[in-house]
Amino acid sequence: MKRLIMKHSDNLSLGAVIIILFAVFSVMQPNMMTAFNIKNILVQVSLTAIAAAGMTFAYTAGVFDMSIGSILALVSVVLAKVATTSGVFPAVVAAFVIAVIAGVVNGLIVTKLKIQAFAATLVTMILIRGIAVLMANGADIPLYSMESIKFLSSGTIAGIPFPIILTVFVYVCSYIIYYKTAFGMKLRSVGSNAEASKISGIKTDRMIIAAFTMTAVTAVLSSLIKTAQVMFGKATIGEDFALDVMTTVILGGTLVTGGKGNLTGTLTASILIAVIKNGLNINNVNSYYQQLVIGMILIFALIVNGIKAMKNERQIRREGEF
Amino acid sequence: MKKINIGKHAVVLILIIFWIVMYAMSSSFRLGDNLKSILREASMTGIAALGMTFIIIMGDFDLSIGSMVALLGIVMAGFMNSAGLIPSLVIVCAIGVVCGFINGVIIAYFNVPAFITTLGTYYSFRAMAYILNDANTIICTNPVFLKIGSGSIGVIPVPFIIFIVLGVIGCIVLNRTVYGRNVRALGNSEKACKISGINTKKVKMLAFMLMGLCTAVSTMVITARQACASTDVATNFHFDAITVVVLGGTKLTGGEGSIFNTIIAAILYATISNCLNLYHVDAKWQRICMGLILLMAFSFGFIQQLIVKMRENSQKKITQNA
């Protein structure tokens, strides 16, 4: 039992922080504990959590994607435009097509042009946003009252809002893919040691392209919900989305160096950040304090991780001496 | 060895060609004021790019410089009204070094990757600026100070003089000192450095503190130009600085780089931006343009490899036919 707790200590400590914060905020503003608010928090969680699941896969493979904010914007614009002219189904299909193309392009730039993930996705970030802005041409594209799209954000199945169900679905799939499939294993191996993986026959290029595609697809899912919430196609959304998602993944304990993704941690971290934002909003606190809090928590968590890593190293070295 | 390595200094060639073409084609470009404006703009990003060159050669990134500018600007402007010009400039340099110190400590001593640390400080520094000043803007009226940004000595803008002076110092440090050698060695292989006894932690710390100092000087110039300090300044600053360094041919993988190239690249970047304005290119297309330029810059390595391969192939054919 003790070993179980030690193994999951990171996630448990995050969980503890969530509960403490929630308690503190609820004392300051009792309405925090209402079902309505908790439902809102969970829906807000789903917006980043879904994209963060994809990003966890990317980190596992040793890459990351800064362009998801721009993908968010492009999909929002395309969704609005296609939905108002051709209907909901073609719009959603178009959105996924964009996701796959974006992911493949990112992957190709990284693998074929041999450009690092940071640089490659920086470029696609700018280019994709440029395309989104061009398509929107200065206007917000309204979706008026398309009920079918509304369902994506406020529809319920058996009383549970659709976004929450989608999040659960995405995470269940992610767990299965990560832990139970050969694909997941290959991804992890590529992330921890790309050279060795290549020698042992794994097609590393394809794995990386797959990782980028997963990130893009989950980003599109997030975009669908966001656009459905506001019923607008807007080319300027998501400027900070990529950084927010990456913060979530890192806070959740996934290693940036690759090889070890922590899906539970990602989910817990998304909940933590959503609770912070919600709690501060309800207590009428300026949104810039929210950023400070999140930034400091990130740094603090990383320092703690760093100390732990150093202790581990020292212990391994000591054990190795005997 | 008088053979010029064109590949390494390709950016100089590009700048010269670009200038000659623009000179011939646009009478507005030739205007003295326009050229002055280009040099001035180049210095704004260029000064920070000098520090960033060291960091990228070392194999790291610094995403927090934009937020540093916000924080330092507010601090400096705040002190200027009470403490006077020189003390406030000294203070801002000191605090810049402190910010760099914070980054450096977390990265070097707590072993947190630079990308993540500076992500955390990206949020935190700007948030601190907000807390200090509450989203208000501080106006600077000291005429001597304003000259730093908008003044010129003779025909050369003051910021550019500062830029060149710092650039020369940077060049000397990088190429002629033991420290510069250590930075390059660290970028090549951290393990090799440790084995040969170099104190990698100190090298990293110093690099980030230098970056903080460069950012402080950049802040002086930017704030002087704008005659005000505000919390939402320089939101894309890190992007511009990194672009300039990469445009100069410094590889993101680290190990090699040239301050001279960074200076030229800063001028090139400002020139391109200026030309896009001269031709009244739509803002939407400007973004895409910059993205494509960035893509090209990042692909330098790939293009070089292609050329080498082509040469090899043609040589093989020659020896086969012989």
Place this chain on the structure above:
Amino acid sequence: MKKVKKILAAAIMMIFVFQMAACGSSGESAENEAAQTPEADSTEADSAKTDSGSESSGSSKGIIAYSCYNMSWEYYVTLAKGIKDAAEAAGYEYVEHDQQSDQSIMIQGCTDLLNQDIACLILTPAKPEAVATIYETAEAKGIPVVLTDISTEAQGYLACLKSDNYEGGVLAGNYVIDALAESDGSHKAAMITVDPSNTNISRSNGFKATVEEAGWEVVSELSGQSEPDVAYSCMQDIITAHPDVEVVFCSNDPMAISASQAVSDAGLVPGEDVYILGYDAQTNVFEPIKNKTVLGTVAQDPYGMGSGAVDIFMKNLNGEAISYDEEDTKIIYTDQWIIDAANAAEYE
């Protein structure tokens, strides 16, 4: 290699200095390359830069340039149209510059425009406090500057055409008080504003002062950062904290529309349980107003601002006197009025 480097550097320096010394700040009239050639595919290494822009047509009297806060907002697109129509009617060429909400781009772009010796600069500054250097350059070149929509503390402009944002907030406040005087609601109000923006803060302050005077309570004030999705979650959180809030004043329309979405998603009825007000009268808000999900919006006259700016420039050129609404700040106010379900049809 060092030697070649030094020679190259010296050569570049010499070209700079020579050209700057020779031309100085000559008043060479700029070629009016108004063609918006997308340079997306040209690389610097290929000298294949074909200049497809036309030479300045003899019939144009010069360029009137409009540098704008952010051309992705419909309000400014309308303002720009006002300027364009008036400029072209007066025989001038019209050129646009988008600051993309970035103050450095504002300074750089305006300086570049001024260096091309345009006839007039019409400006909506992204950062009003940073314009001093633009005014300096404009004065040195003798180019008049007219401000639209956002005023600056520094002087250096012919006139500033804007709406009185504080009054707009007051207008909204009075409307709400009249419309809901009979209701038995909680008389609690909330505001979703845009934090660092002076324009929006004036509006909120006007609204707040007015309703508080009439006995209402402003229970919450959050920043929607001008992003509809942020406004959405702000609205949700306002309802959570104060379920009996009656009116929400949003300082622009996109935020108002998202807020109404949030209200209906929460199971309440916008227009019955919670009333929402917007600002700017964007095209997208008319539908919700007619459906009564949004109570109303404060309309401004951006087109009038734009054409008015060109008028001021022409008056100045012809030596006519300009009459201001406020003498010391040279502000001229344009109209504002409320659009609600009753008069929406005529303004669409």
